[in-house]
Amino acid sequence: MSATTIARQCTLCEAHCGILVTVEDAQVTRIEGNPDDVLSQGYICPKATAMGGLHHDPDRLRTPMRRAGDGFEPIGWDEAFREIGQRLRAVRSAYGPSAIGMYLGNPAAHSSSVIYGALLRVVLLTRNFFSASSIDQFPQEFVAWRMFGSNVLMPVIDIDRTDRLVILGANPAVSNGSITTMPNAKQRIKDVRGRGGQVVVIDPRRTETARLADQHVAVSPGGDVYLLLAMLHVLVAENLCDEKAIRAQCTGWEQLRELVAEATPEQMAPHAGVDADTIRGLARDHAAASSAVLYARIGVCQQVTGTLTHWLVNTINAVTGNLDRAGGQMFATPPIDAARFAKYLPMGYGAWTDRSGAYKSFRSELPVAVLADEILTEGDGRIRAMITYAGNPVLSTPQRGRLGAALDSLDFYVAVDMYITETTRHADIILPPISPLEREDVNILFPVFSVRNNLRYDARVFDPPADGLEDWQIMARLITEMVPMPVRRFTGRALNGLFEQFSPVRLATAGVATGPYGVLRRGRKGLTVAKARASAGGIDLGPLLPRLRALIGTKDHKVHLAPEDFLAATRTLLDDARAGSALTTPADGYDLKLIGRRHLRSNNSWLHNVPAMVKGRDRCTALMHPDDATDRGLTHGEPVTVTSPTGSIVVPLEVSDDIRAGTVAIPHGWGHREPGVGWTVAAALPGANVNLLHDPSLTDTFSGNAAVNNTWVAITRAPADAVIEEHVQRAWTSGGSVRVAQYE
Numbered sequence: 001m002s003a004t005t006i007a008r009q010c011t012l013c014e015a016h017c018g019i020l021v022t023v024e025d026a027q028v029t030r031i032e033g034n035p036d037d038v039l040s041q042g043y044i045c046p047k048a049t050a051m052g053g054l055h056h057d058p059d060r061l062r063t064p065m066r067r068a069g070d071g072f073e074p075i076g077w078d079e080a081f082r083e084i085g086q087r088l089r090a091v092r093s094a095y096g097p098s099a100i101g102m103y104l105g106n107p108a109a110h111s112s113s114v115i116y117g118a119l120l121r122v123v124l125l126t127r128n129f130f131s132a133s134s135i136d137q138f139p140q141e142f143v144a145w146r147m148f149g150s151n152v153l154m155p156v157i158d159i160d161r162t163d164r165l166v167i168l169g170a171n172p173a174v175s176n177g178s179i180t181t182m183p184n185a186k187q188r189i190k191d192v193r194g195r196g197g198q199v200v201v202i203d204p205r206r207t208e209t210a211r212l213a214d215q216h217v218a219v220s221p222g223g224d225v226y227l228l229l230a231m232l233h234v235l236v237a238e239n240l241c242d243e244k245a246i247r248a249q250c251t252g253w254e255q256l257r258e259l260v261a262e263a264t265p266e267q268m269a270p271h272a273g274v275d276a277d278t279i280r281g282l283a284r285d286h287a288a289a290s291s292a293v294l295y296a297r298i299g300v301c302q303q304v305t306g307t308l309t310h311w312l313v314n315t316i317n318a319v320t321g322n323l324d325r326a327g328g329q330m331f332a333t334p335p336i337d338a339a340r341f342a343k344y345l346p347m348g349y350g351a352w353t354d355r356s357g358a359y360k361s362f363r364s365e366l367p368v369a370v371l372a373d374e375i376l377t378e379g380d381g382r383i384r385a386m387i388t389y390a391g392n393p394v395l396s397t398p399q400r401g402r403l404g405a406a407l408d409s410l411d412f413y414v415a416v417d418m419y420i421t422e423t424t425r426h427a428d429i430i431l432p433p434i435s436p437l438e439r440e441d442v443n444i445l446f447p448v449f450s451v452r453n454n455l456r457y458d459a460r461v462f463d464p465p466a467d468g469l470e471d472w473q474i475m476a477r478l479i480t481e482m483v484p485m486p487v488r489r490f491t492g493r494a495l496n497g498l499f500e501q502f503s504p505v506r507l508a509t510a511g512v513a514t515g516p517y518g519v520l521r522r523g524r525k526g527l528t529v530a531k532a533r534a535s536a537g538g539i540d541l542g543p544l545l546p547r548l549r550a551l552i553g554t555k556d557h558k559v560h561l562a563p564e565d566f567l568a569a570t571r572t573l574l575d576d577a578r579a580g581s582a583l584t585t586p587a588d589g590y591d592l593k594l595i596g597r598r599h600l601r602s603n604n605s606w607l608h609n610v611p612a613m614v615k616g617r618d619r620c621t622a623l624m625h626p627d628d629a630t631d632r633g634l635t636h637g638e639p640v641t642v643t644s645p646t647g648s649i650v651v652p653l654e655v656s657d658d659i660r661a662g663t664v665a666i667p668h669g670w671g672h673r674e675p676g677v678g679w680t681v682a683a684a685l686p687g688a689n690v691n692l693l694h695d696p697s698l699t700d701t702f703s704g705n706a707a708v709n710n711t712w713v714a715i716t717r718a719p720a721d722a723v724i725e726e727h728v729q730r731a732w733t734s735g736g737s738v739r740v741a742q743y744e
């Protein structure tokens, strides 16, 4: 049979690189970068080939499954939706709408089906809505809201035009960028230097990105907030700020100047773990560059000071005149310009709290850190049924190892996922969507965060099976089940028929036509989805333009540099620092700071079932500095027990001076050891679940985002009986494959 090649995008991470998928005899035989893609220009990372592996994976579910004893049995869609409807409605009428909880995972955001996920959430009227955002970008959204008036207004970095790029708490050479869609981040970073600019990476680990930089600053985990305060102090003290830009754009400058008056580099240095001269240099160089941008991402989101740190990042960019101008922090003009209306959305901050009262709702959701508690703690308002959509919170969120048992204790749990995972194995019914290569789509979300304005279209590579449903169709059917209506059998069918007329692609088509570039505004030359579909790799809509004035949602149309509660929290932080107390105090015996790590072939918890992604040695290791290993008498490759006050795991030790002494790094998303999980390949190299070590009650002060990067641990040689495979050490040190036990 002849081969066909179809252009679309890899939807595994935010880069959404253009790919060319070649199919022969219904098999994907090749996946390459699409040189015509307007954003990725031919680049792909090794994960792109997993799009084929996922499609053909025999472990991927193709029909709905219902719990039967210890396992699952296939059932039909109609039967599944009927049962789900009855069970969920029963919970709602017995206990009220908030008794149904919902968790939305990361891949949901990678297709426009998410529109229907959002609609389901509205229909449920539950206070118990959670998502991966509260272990990811909540602090950035919170800061966007407080400074710019809307959580959506998270500025992106104009990486292609900047003269100085300073990265903290991100590793785009591996992650390819997040809340800045920048496929081939590596090349873009090299290009900054290529055109005579500078690149600095501030990170406790000498990362793949740090290797591309002019300067690496090995900050102490959690030290960024002090470092940035001291930078601001220098900018003020040495008159290095762009007063004209500040007057034009901002309010709160006086309060801010006062706040940092005493945060001298000498005072902050020990808390940042960076010497005063280096901090001074960072401030002076930022001000001296013709354009400069600080870029921060999850490394500093996942901290108790996540909000304060991101606030200081935006603030330094603004006061050096690098907000809303080329080479600085900017806002895109996407083909569907939803951000213009975002300011009218209620943030619902504090509209309700979790039952303990510790956490305020933010953008009408609660931090995922309380999910297990909201199910397990008895009393009014307890969650009695759950819906999970494209998420694996058992592995990806800190829950003290109790979420599985919590899910088992529910009256009913329905999962929308194509695998039986550590999470979905607890479901009563699993509803699998068709594979990503079977869906048609228009990328509407990521142009909001792209480094160039663009519109790209995804063609189907395979026809979906006759009885296959997309995520949005599954969501639509769940909505139909949950909308109160008379004579459900007939009216339900009518509503389903109506939804079918409004597929996300059709909605996007209308949105693009009426958007800023659309035919309805610009006439025949204007943009349509059809034009994107006919293009070889999407349509480039030009570089980012200044548009703060059009977007800003604060009442006075100014950037708020000094929200009163941010100032108060900072004053407390500075007082504590002066009194010599640390950001987080370790319990006795815990003497190492634990941070996260991502690998190029891994994507959160769910690519470990694709053989090409897990070949080679185990990647779930504890990375430790040689001095710390020597102090503990530990050697490279041996299994170690990592213990925190919350839990304990066993992983191989990787000794390297790439990491700052006193810090260890372990990746998340591993721990595929549970019985009944449908990932047969992943089970062979399971790794351990690092979220067992993180205390869910450790969160960002303002947003409730999980502060996993503030965890203290102790590391010791693992007891002999903790090792399932005795060849761990030998195999690992010789570069072979190993299996490592999770110590329980």
Ligand SMILES: Nc1nc2c(c(=O)[nH]1)N[C@H]1C(S)=C(S)[C@@H](COP(=O)(O)OP(=O)(O)OC[C@H]3O[C@@H](n4cnc5c(=O)[nH]c(N)nc54)[C@H](O)[C@@H]3O)O[C@H]1N2
Residues within 6 Å of the ligand: 104, 105, 106, 107, 108, 111, 132, 135, 136, 298, 389, 390, 391, 392, 393, 395, 396, 397, 416, 417, 418, 419, 421, 433, 436, 471, 596, 597, 603, 604, 605, 606, 668, 669, 690, 691, 694, 708
């Ligand atoms: N300790 C620690 N924990 C972390 C992080 C960290 O750095 N450290 N990072 C956090 C971050 S940034 C994130 S985003 C979260 C991710 O957390 P989650 O989103 O909860 O977890 P994922 O591992 O992304 O799991 C995605 C699930 O969706 C399924 N899936 C994939 N594609 C589709 C699809 O198209 N439709 C449907 N219905 N299902 C699909 C997969 O099978 C998988 O089960 O993890 C967080 N957890």
Ligand SMILES: Nc1nc2c(c(=O)[nH]1)N[C@H]1C(S)=C(S)[C@@H](COP(=O)(O)OP(=O)(O)OC[C@H]3O[C@@H](n4cnc5c(=O)[nH]c(N)nc54)[C@H](O)[C@@H]3O)O[C@H]1N2
Residues within 6 Å of the ligand: 013, 014, 106, 136, 168, 169, 170, 171, 172, 174, 175, 176, 177, 178, 202, 203, 204, 205, 207, 219, 220, 221, 222, 223, 224, 297, 298, 299, 300, 303, 595, 596, 597, 598, 599, 600, 601, 602, 603, 604, 665, 709
């Ligand atoms: N290959 C791959 N790519 C991915 C993903 C993946 O799992 N694998 N996940 C995707 C997702 S969901 C997301 S959200 C993005 C995340 O993308 P990034 O934000 O780039 O995430 P990480 O690669 O985890 O980088 C976080 C960095 O913060 C550093 N860090 C930790 N603590 C501190 C600290 O206190 N201060 C400073 N300055 N740095 C600190 C860590 O050492 C690490 O290098 O990546 C996406 N892309």
Ligand code: SF4
Residues within 6 Å of the ligand: 010, 011, 012, 013, 014, 015, 016, 017, 043, 044, 045, 046, 047, 048, 175, 176, 183, 184
């Ligand atoms: S960086 Fe890799 S995983 Fe992300 S979209 Fe591009 S090819 Fe896919």
Ligand SMILES: [Mo]
Residues within 6 Å of the ligand: 106, 132, 136
């Ligand atoms: Mo994420």
